[in-house]
Amino acid sequence: MYSRNDKISLRQVEVLLILDMFSTASLTMPRYAAQFVQQDGWIIIVIGTAIAVVYGYLITTLGKRFPNKTVIEYSELLLSKPVGKLVGLLFIIKFIISVALELRIFGELVKQTLLPKTPIEIIMISMLVLASYLSRKGYEYRGRLGELLIIIVLVPIIVIFIFAFPSVKISNLAPPVTGKPLDYLEGSYLISMSYSALQVILITIPFLNKPKKAGPSITRSIIFVGVLNTIICLITIGTFGHKETIKQIWPVMTMMQVIEVPAAIIERQDALMMSFWIFTVFALINAFVYFIGVAAHKTFQTKDYYYWILPALPIIYIVALLPDNVVETQEWALFVAKYIDIVFLLIIPLVLLFVARLRKMGEVNDQV
Amino acid sequence: MKSMTKYKGVIIAFVCIGLLTGCWDKVELSDRSFIITIGLDQAGNLLNITYNSPNLPVVTGQSESGPKLFTRTTKAKTLYEANKLYGEKSNLKINFEHTKLIIFGKEFLEDEYNLRKVLDYFNRNSQFSKTVLALATNGKAEEFLKLVPNADPPIGMYISQAFENNNTDPVISNKVNIGELTIMLSGSEGNGYIGGIGTQEDNIITDGFAVIKNYSLAGWLDHKYALPFSWLTGKGRGTVLSTDIEGNSIPYEISEINTSMDFSMKDDNLKIKIEIQTEGDVQEYILGIEEKSYKSTYIKKVELALQKQMEWECRQAVEVIQKKFGFDMIGAGDRLKLKDRGIWMKVKDNWKEFFKTATIEIKCQNNIRRIGLAK
Numbered sequence: 001m002y003s004r005n006d007k008i009s010l011r012q013v014e015v016l017l018i019l020d021m022f023s024t025a026s027l028t029m030p031r032y033a034a035q036f037v038q039q040d041g042w043i044i045i046v047i048g049t050a051i052a053v054v055y056g057y058l059i060t061t062l063g064k065r066f067p068n069k070t071v072i073e074y075s076e077l078l079l080s081k082p083v084g085k086l087v088g089l090l091f092i093i094k095f096i097i098s099v100a101l102e103l104r105i106f107g108e109l110v111k112q113t114l115l116p117k118t119p120i121e122i123i124m125i126s127m128l129v130l131a132s133y134l135s136r137k138g139y140e141y142r143g144r145l146g147e148l149l150i151i152i153v154l155v156p157i158i159v160i161f162i163f164a165f166p167s168v169k170i171s172n173l174a175p176p177v178t179g180k181p182l183d184y185l186e187g188s189y190l191i192s193m194s195y196s197a198l199q200v201i202l203i204t205i206p207f208l209n210k211p212k213k214a215g216p217s218i219t220r221s222i223i224f225v226g227v228l229n230t231i232i233c234l235i236t237i238g239t240f241g242h243k244e245t246i247k248q249i250w251p252v253m254t255m256m257q258v259i260e261v262p263a264a265i266i267e268r269q270d271a272l273m274m275s276f277w278i279f280t281v282f283a284l285i286n287a288f289v290y291f292i293g294v295a296a297h298k299t300f301q302t303k304d305y306y307y308w309i310l311p312a313l314p315i316i317y318i319v320a321l322l323p324d325n326v327v328e329t330q331e332w333a334l335f336v337a338k339y340i341d342i343v344f345l346l347i348i349p350l351v352l353l354f355v356a357r358l359r360k361m362g363e364v365n366d367q368v
Numbered sequence: 369m370k371s372m373t374k375y376k377g378v379i380i381a382f383v384c385i386g387l388l389t390g391c392w393d394k395v396e397l398s399d400r401s402f403i404i405t406i407g408l409d410q411a412g413n414l415l416n417i418t419y420n421s422p423n424l425p426v427v428t429g430q431s432e433s434g435p436k437l438f439t440r441t442t443k444a445k446t447l448y449e450a451n452k453l454y455g456e457k458s459n460l461k462i463n464f465e466h467t468k469l470i471i472f473g474k475e476f477l478e479d480e481y482n483l484r485k486v487l488d489y490f491n492r493n494s495q496f497s498k499t500v501l502a503l504a505t506n507g508k509a510e511e512f513l514k515l516v517p518n519a520d521p522p523i524g525m526y527i528s529q530a531f532e533n534n535n536t537d538p539v540i541s542n543k544v545n546i547g548e549l550t551i552m553l554s555g556s557e558g559n560g561y562i563g564g565i566g567t568q569e570d571n572i573i574t575d576g577f578a579v580i581k582n583y584s585l586a587g588w589l590d591h592k593y594a595l596p597f598s599w600l601t602g603k604g605r606g607t608v609l610s611t612d613i614e615g616n617s618i619p620y621e622i623s624e625i626n627t628s629m630d631f632s633m634k635d636d637n638l639k640i641k642i643e644i645q646t647e648g649d650v651q652e653y654i655l656g657i658e659e660k661s662y663k664s665t666y667i668k669k670v671e672l673a674l675q676k677q678m679e680w681e682c683r684q685a686v687e688v689i690q691k692k693f694g695f696d697m698i699g700a701g702d703r704l705k706l707k708d709r710g711i712w713m714k715v716k717d718n719w720k721e722f723f724k725t726a727t728i729e730i731k732c733q734n735n736i737r738r739i740g741l742a743k
Contacts, residue, residue, distance in 0.1 A: 241554075
């Protein structure tokens with residue numbers, strides 16, 4: 001048995017972030033992108049990724065000032081205790097909603113493509129239980145598993161996408177830049193919110209072995225996922241055309257069905273791809289479950305974080321079953337992306353950073 | 369404490385018994401009915417669906433008696449209901465994961481809702497691969513599927529294999545699968561085409577294209593236009609162009625083809641200049657003209673004749689496409705998007721009208737590169 005020291009390397013946080021950001025949001029991203037600006041979807045993904053880099057920069061700049069504290073602890077320091085507790089509570093609620101929606105989308109997708117006869121409850125419960133098992137083991141274990149999973153996830157996905165290139169019709173992507181500027185702005189904003197997993201960095205910083213050097217790793221992981229998303233979007237819209245892309249609920253999934261892998265013995269590679277995708281969903285769900293525990297632990301100052309994980313499971317499960325169907329689930333997710341994520345990605349970090357500068361608290365870094 | 373560990377062991381053992389039973393709801397391969405081909409027809413106000421599935425024990429050689437192929441038909445309002453009905457009729461579990469071919473009957477395509485409904489079903493249902501081949505027949509799909517072809521594998525397999533391996537047929541080179549058909553239709557307000565197929569004395573032959581307009585059958589692009597159509601779309605590699613010189617028919621096999629289009633606009637009148645450049649081999653002249661044929665002047669003469677023939681055929685096909693069907697089957701819009709952004713922005717909202725009234729100029733250039741082994 002390894003001892004639990006709960007310190008992870010920068011490489012591990014990079015890998016974990018890539019897995020967290022590259023989850024179910026990537027499966028629907030081409031649709032949202034095409035809804036805003038038709039064939040120019042990839043452009044707003046590029047802009048959206050650039051915006052996400054700004055969020056990442058803000059969050060790490062803030063984190064560097066307090067390298068040994070989570071957002072909950074230093075907001076108590078900066079804005080008085082009750083406000084700190086409120087921030088903690090907000091984070092817990094946000095994480096519960098996010099993980100619940102992610103879990104539900106995962107369940108719907110698996111039921112639709114892989115296990116049509118299995119009750120969705122069973123699919124969701126087994127995922128949740130497995131994820132919480134890992135969460136209870138601590139951050140270091142998650143880091144090590146992430147390093148394993150990233151290879152299993154990315155290699156097959158990239159190989160499959162290479163085979164997708166021949167089906168791309170460039171005329172589906174032409175002519176570029178024909179929409180209204182406002183659509184590009186709105187679209188980029190929404191796309192940038194699909195990187196909302198970045199908010200976990202607000203809590204991650206004290207777990208890093210070199211918290212002051214987190215910046216480049218985090219930027220790198222955002223750009224990596226951004227490039228991947230852009231390529232997927234180019235291929236999807238290039239294959240289907242924007243009209244058909246908008247029609248598909250999971251355009252990337254459907255694209256897997258269209259790809260003809262030469263000399264393949266597999267008839268439906270979408271199901272195969274789905275099983276790789278499950279790993280990223282697993283990484284994301286266990287990240288959120290873990291951070292629910294940590295946030296609750298820091299907010300209520302208990303002995304350890306993992307007391308909170310088991311009690312959280314039924315709540316997550318119930319919230320996940322609240323939406324009536326896939327459509328409603330996605331409407332909820334869209335609502336969260338439009339109006340709520342911004343609070344955690346931009347508003348809270350900005351306010352805290354502002355107050356920290358004003359009150360001259362925290363370690364000031366020369367590089368900032 | 370000791371008893372605790374004992375209990376733990378017992379509990380784990382019981383859980384194992386529950387979890388390690390394996391495939392308790394498995395379905396054996398021979399208990400499944402793999403539908404290879406689906407034929408869609410209209411029968412009154414119902415759909416008449418014909419299913420072809422191979423008799424697996426016979427096909428795989430495990431059993432020798434019985435037919436190779438089962439053909440069943442069901443009638444229902446929707447394809448989904450028909451599939452359910454089929455499930456009730458058969459002792460086997462219906463499975464569409466290996467479906468290779470879908471054949472649309474003529475009457476089925478003539479209805480304005482049928483195609484939309486069925487394509488939506490395929491699109492929504494994850495059991496169907498999007499690469500299932502789509503074909504149309506100028507008669508009833510049911511009769512087609514009941515036909516026992518002059519071929520060994522079951523009919524659906526036979527056709528999909530033929531379409532896989534023969535890229536030189538003009539219809540085959542422009543074949544569409546269900547996914548492509550859906551994309552084509554949704555990208556152009558319900559306009560598209562499906563490869564046609566027919567029979568000739570127990571043999572299956574390709575038969576032009578079924579042209580779909582507003583999601584229903586607008587007519588048939590005759591088989592004689594299939595060849596020029598494949599040149600216009602630039603997919604005619606391997607096709608053969610023949611021309612008459614001094615009473616001799618000379619076949620020219622196209623080994624390389626490059627179709628390009630140029631666009632210009634003058635007083636709201638679109639002009640499309642299509643240029644087709646090919647390279648190829650002459651497969652046969654006639655014995656006894658060696659003196660003449662092994663000269664570059666003669667080859668030039670043949671090239672000129674081929675060019676005239678090709679231009680004439682293409683012009684006729686374009687005429688039919690423009691005047692009779694009136695929509696952009698040859699993908700000019702896609703090329704315009706890439707070529708000239710300015711013109712495209714002007715015409716894109718009314719592309720159908722612009723294409724209909726466009727002046728289309730065709731220029732062909734054929735280069736004979738090889739003439740075989742003899743003079």
